[in-house]
Amino acid sequence: MQNVSNSVQPSKPFGNPRMPRVVLAGLSGGSGKTILSLGLCRALARSGLAVRPFKKGPDYIDAKWLGLAARATACNLDPHLMPPALLPMLFADRMAGFDLAVVEGNRGIFDGRDVQGTLSTAELSRQLKAPVILVLDCTKMTRTAAAIVAGIAAFEPGLQLAGVVCNRTAGERHRSILRGAIEEYTDVPVLGMLPKLSENPIPERHMGLWSDQELAKDVDAALDRLADMVASSCDLQAVRAVAESAPLPPVPEGAPVMLWPEPLPLPRKPRIGVVQDAALWFYYPENIEALERAGAEIARVSILSSEPWPELHGLYLGGGFPETHAETLAANVDVRERVRGLSEAGMPVYAECGGFMYLARHLEYQGQAWPMAGVFPVSTRLCSRPQGLGYIEAEAVRDTPFFRAGERIAGHEFHYSACCLDGPSPNLDFALRVERGSGMHAGQDGLMHKRTFAGYTHIHALGTRDWAPNFVRAAAEYAGIIRQPESV
Known part of the structure; x- marks a missing residue:
């Protein structure tokens, strides 16, 4: 769509x-x-x-x-x-x-x-x-x-x-x-x-x-x-x-200007795809609005449907219930390969929780392992009890297209799935050190592959102020609208 x-x-x-x-x-x-x-x-x-x-x-x-x-x-x-x-x-x-x-x-x-x-x-x-x-x-x-x-x-x-x-x-x-x-x-x-x-x-x-x-x-x-x-x-x-009976609310003068990120000075808008369907629909509306205000054009796409996508320069996969649609997601081979191909091509891809589960190799649910997009050499398994629940405080330990090393991140997690390592020592690149919360593995979260970031951490764009401008900038670089730096 x-x-x-x-x-x-x-x-x-x-x-x-x-x-x-x-x-x-x-x-x-x-x-x-x-x-x-x-x-x-x-x-x-x-x-x-x-x-x-x-x-x-x-x-x-x-x-x-x-x-x-x-x-x-x-x-x-x-x-x-x-x-x-x-x-x-x-x-x-x-x-x-x-x-x-x-x-x-x-x-x-x-x-x-x-x-x-x-x-x-x-x-x-x-x-x-x-x-x-x-x-x-x-x-x-x-x-x-x-x-x-x-x-x-x-x-x-x-x-x-x-x-x-x-x-x-x-x-x-x-x-x-x-x-x-x-x-x-x-x-x-x-x-x-x-x-x-x-x-x-x-x-x-x-x-x-x-x-x-x-x-x-x-x-x-x-x-x-x-x-x-x-x-x-x-x-x-x-x-x-x-x-x-409520009194006048405490709103500072100029609040709308102070609330949103400044738009990037771009000659044209990069297009960021946002996956919104029955499998992935956990988004704060302000996150999508912040991307628009920072200079992106938003295209809503589906990983359940076989409909073609427009040309994209970035991809955002939110949370949701991929496990209840695992069979359909696994059967939609063209979209799984499309997403993996976009990641391999260096497109900035940002995934939260359910989106991360889709980017893993397999999703194990009710005793069956369903193939997913396979961007990361890990799998996820649905458990009977929460594997992460509550607020997260983390620090970025390396530069990524979305965060800079040393940046403090306030987020939250709520997941019944566990991140399972495929093999004894897969080569994993974590971008976040979790100081409060569970994350993916051993106090770490935010797996990186090329310019793809995926984690259990959910953020709010108005609290993590640079996330939307950074994402839009990375999409503009991928689109050739502005020059891409050699790092990240």
Whole structure:
């Protein structure tokens, strides 16, 4: 497929200057934040509001579902992946033209990287000056709910706990006691009482929710059912009032200019192919936009389809679920050979996680080894437990087309696959030393072959500021638009 984008429009002026916004937080993962977030986004969108969804933390799947629910692309906000000063800038930039923001938190409200709660949902809410609605799983709980709400409200200074939604309530008597206890012992208003669901309309698996592309059901109908449930169980007008109570956001003057990389002075645009199909679709939208803003033309291509590709000067393979499409990927021999040939020809190729799995020799899944593109002399094997989970801090140990030696890289990983060495001592060239996280092998990540980079590390282009300009420059060199240096 050749859906080619030739240019990026300048950022619109910031929309509603107040940017009504609310953060949905829970006590832990699995508390019901995502169900409420999806139902709320769809219910508010159906009421005629332009809702921009945000997801706190490094998450592709929940963000995709939030975008489907709101009918607007979701944006990730992560204080590890980008400097804190950029978070309100990105938030404001993405809010242009939208009426209200719903920010879904992650993990427990105060859970962060350390005992101080660094990088927590509560910290993000303070950075955005956003009120918080707590989603509380009230299974087999009544009066204790009030103690939990009171404790959350008083635990950290600066937290604006503006409401609570009780989840998994068992009936009218249960709801009456919960509401009465919370109203009696706290000043936090109860904004809703969600019932127990006999079945999750959007089932989960090892990496979270199933993707919309893999569900054999009507996705819109499932989201509408969640919206109906939320609309009948929550006070939507009160939720809107909470969002509209947010003060003016902390946005510095000239933020759109400061947010994005400067375009390279090129006589013409190199074309970078971005693989986007059911096998590989984990991308931060800002990564692709940063490539465009740095001077690239983007062509969306597929490794599942046999359709021809346009002429490319660079290739970006994101993460995804190549294992569930392993048979189709293996059978598409022409594309596997095409990708290997482009790598051998010296094209700059950048691959993250699932993209790396595709560039390996084999992908072992459910007892069968499927041939992949074979750029690297390693294989990957799907395991029953995560092989890498959480934030990554790494240092580039050599120059590459994408990073320079000594550059510090903040990223994340979430993979059930393991990198398996083919043979006793294959000749492997790693570009990253992992100081926090797992990576590929023995504290290393970022395999290099010619001008191809592949790793388990996911980065965000607005935090790893030089990645997009470096990638575009390398593509321009490959295209002959500018002279290619002898090194890297």
